[in-house]
Amino acid sequence: MGKRIGMEVGIAAAEAVGLCNIDVAAVYPITPQSHIAEHLSDIVHDGRIDAEFITVESEHSSISACAGASATGARVYTATSSQGLMYMHEVLPIVSAMRLPVVMGNANRAIAGPLNIWNDHSDIMNQRDCGWIVMHAENGQEVIDMTIQSFKIAEHPDVMLPTVVNMDGFQLTHMIEPLEFPTQAEVNKFLPDRVPYATLHPDKPVSMGCFNMPEIFTETMKVKDTALINSKRTIIKIWNEWGKQFGRNYKPVETYKTKGAETLILTVGSMGETASVAVDEMKKAGKSVGLVKLRLWRPFPLDELRAAIKGCKTLIVMDRSVTFGGIGGPVATEIKSLIFHDKDRPRIVNYLMGLGGRDVMVEDFITMVERAAKKKDETYEFYGVRE
Amino acid sequence: MIEIRWHGRGGQGAVTSVELLALAAIEEGKYAQGFPAFGPERRGAPVMAYNRVSEKPIKIRSGIYKPDVVVVLDPSLVGLVNVTDGLKPEGLLIINTSKPAETLREQLKYKGKLATVDATHIAREELGVPIANTTMLGAVMKVTKVLKLESLNEPLEERFGKIANKNKNALKRAYNDVKLAK
Numbered sequence: 001m002g003k004r005i006g007m008e009v010g011i012a013a014a015e016a017v018g019l020c021n022i023d024v025a026a027v028y029p030i031t032p033q034s035h036i037a038e039h040l041s042d043i044v045h046d047g048r049i050d051a052e053f054i055t056v057e058s059e060h061s062s063i064s065a066c067a068g069a070s071a072t073g074a075r076v077y078t079a080t081s082s083q084g085l086m087y088m089h090e091v092l093p094i095v096s097a098m099r100l101p102v103v104m105g106n107a108n109r110a111i112a113g114p115l116n117i118w119n120d121h122s123d124i125m126n127q128r129d130c131g132w133i134v135m136h137a138e139n140g141q142e143v144i145d146m147t148i149q150s151f152k153i154a155e156h157p158d159v160m161l162p163t164v165v166n167m168d169g170f171q172l173t174h175m176i177e178p179l180e181f182p183t184q185a186e187v188n189k190f191l192p193d194r195v196p197y198a199t200l201h202p203d204k205p206v207s208m209g210c211f212n213m214p215e216i217f218t219e220t221m222k223v224k225d226t227a228l229i230n231s232k233r234t235i236i237k238i239w240n241e242w243g244k245q246f247g248r249n250y251k252p253v254e255t256y257k258t259k260g261a262e263t264l265i266l267t268v269g270s271m272g273e274t275a276s277v278a279v280d281e282m283k284k285a286g287k288s289v290g291l292v293k294l295r296l297w298r299p300f301p302l303d304e305l306r307a308a309i310k311g312c313k314t315l316i317v318m319d320r321s322v323t324f325g326g327i328g329g330p331v332a333t334e335i336k337s338l339i340f341h342d343k344d345r346p347r348i349v350n351y352l353m354g355l356g357g358r359d360v361m362v363e364d365f366i367t368m369v370e371r372a373a374k375k376k377d378e379t380y381e382f383y384g385v386r387e
Numbered sequence: 388m389i390e391i392r393w394h395g396r397g398g399q400g401a402v403t404s405v406e407l408l409a410l411a412a413i414e415e416g417k418y419a420q421g422f423p424a425f426g427p428e429r430r431g432a433p434v435m436a437y438n439r440v441s442e443k444p445i446k447i448r449s450g451i452y453k454p455d456v457v458v459v460l461d462p463s464l465v466g467l468v469n470v471t472d473g474l475k476p477e478g479l480l481i482i483n484t485s486k487p488a489e490t491l492r493e494q495l496k497y498k499g500k501l502a503t504v505d506a507t508h509i510a511r512e513e514l515g516v517p518i519a520n521t522t523m524l525g526a527v528m529k530v531t532k533v534l535k536l537e538s539l540n541e542p543l544e545e546r547f548g549k550i551a552n553k554n555k556n557a558l559k560r561a562y563n564d565v566k567l568a569k
Contacts, residue, residue: 006413008406118425171448176409176421273446357425361449
């Protein structure tokens with residue numbers, strides 16, 4: 001392993017990309033992703049890596065440039081956040097339909113309106129049905145590791161799907177913390193060159209992303225769905241390879257002190273670390289509480305989630321975004337629907353919290369657990385809202 | 388774990404201070420976080436930045452509301468922002484000021500631990516600018532004993548290159564000059 005160093009996580013994300021032998025990056029800066037864009041541009045400009053950095057005029061262009069570059073067989077990276085991701089939205093399903101293994105870093109930030117630059121998960125949750133592999137990092141080390149892993153996952157011949165690594169804006173991107181980088185030789189050993197299935201080249205013309213008549217569109221949709229579902233096998237395989245080489249293990253659903261716990265908190269992203277401190281404190285006070293952390297959002301790891309929550313009476317789902325006019329947050333809504341028919345399924349309590357940068361402290365998790373015990377139904381609550 | 392809140396003005400380098408302190412702590416093999424108060428910074432406006440330093444991995448990802456230490460980089464912030472807000476009863480307030488400690492106690496209605504140093508004066512003499520962020524690090528090292536003064540050398544050299552020595556001199560002076568008030 002390389003040396004343990006202190007670094008801002010946004011800078012570290014760019015450094016991780018710098019180890020991955022990319023050919024093209026097309027990035028448009030946006031708070032709180034800007035440090036990734038700036039630093040990656042420095043890495044290319046300083047000649048530290050042999051890659052093309054395209055200074056696009058918008059995110060719609062950055063993802064389009066990435067798609068084109070990826071279609072030629074290049075290894076491609078982009079990064080964005082919030083409005084930038086929303087502006088990419090139109091192109092995202094095209095990238096996955098064309099099976100282009102673009103890797104993206106997303107610095108999670110609330111979407112407008114009203115305008116807000118702080119963290120929540122509304123940007124990525126709005127991209128749920130775009131056919132991308134979606135995963136969430138919990139700390140800076142995971143940002144580095146998952147960025148490197150993502151190229152191998154996305155480009156694997158059994159996957160060939162774009163992948164987005166989510167890192168909470170500010171909470172992670174602007175945090176200086178201790179990190180360990182693998183060496184270039186270690187990354188080279190882990191990450192093979194991309195072997196594209198097909199490439200665009202003027203001398204050997206092929207068509208990609210063709211128009212679909214009704215006679216074939218349904219079949220294309222099924223293929224896309226199946227590809228994403230099947231990618232889970234390879235994701236797990238590659239995470240196991242990483243664990244073997246680097247000693248840090250990654251699972252689609254992580255558990256913390258869940259054994260025998262009657263109540264489980266479920267988190268996505270960096271709030272899992274704060275929640276783990278709350279679990280420690282509640283355990284000390286004799287409460288039967290554990291923590292489940294959803295790392296993989298798409299494809300949804302249903303079997304792993306079932307195994308993680310087995311036997312618990314109450315599952316408290318922490319949603320960092322809102323499904324307006326629905327029944328709470330997207331994570332809870334989805335879990336409710338997926339385990340609806342399961343025998344002895346837990347009661348699901350849903351909190352919408354940490355929206356647009358509202359801080360969530362250890363005490364907040366304890367309060368939410370205490371309050372959940374008193375709730376009788378499965379409705380949702382905007383935690384901490386002032387009315 | 389020790390939690391520190393820094394008060395400065397946008398452009399005075401509060402974020403640089405928390406970065407240097409975090410890097411020095413990590414250099415020592417400790418665990419540390421350094422982060423700004425998340426938001427749109429504006430030059431001259433009051434800003435805050437934070438550090439956590441611990442012997443064990445730090446899991447908390449929320450802000451700091453009950454700091455062990457508060458550092459005030461800009462004398463003019465005293466009386467303008469509530470610098471003692473949430474400071475633990477046994478906590479420590481470190482102020483860059485040319486005023487006597489008693490005056491500050493009166494002004495802040497503060498009876499807890501207080502350390503003062505005229506860091507702006509030192510910075511003017513050593514660096515030629517009235518920016519006291521690195522200078523104040525020396526004072527923080529002395530009165531909190533959170534890290535060894537030498538641990539800042541490498542981060543300072545990496546950050547400031549040719550002018551690292553000037554910064555080292557400034558913070559050494561603050562290290563020697565800072566006084567715990569009665």
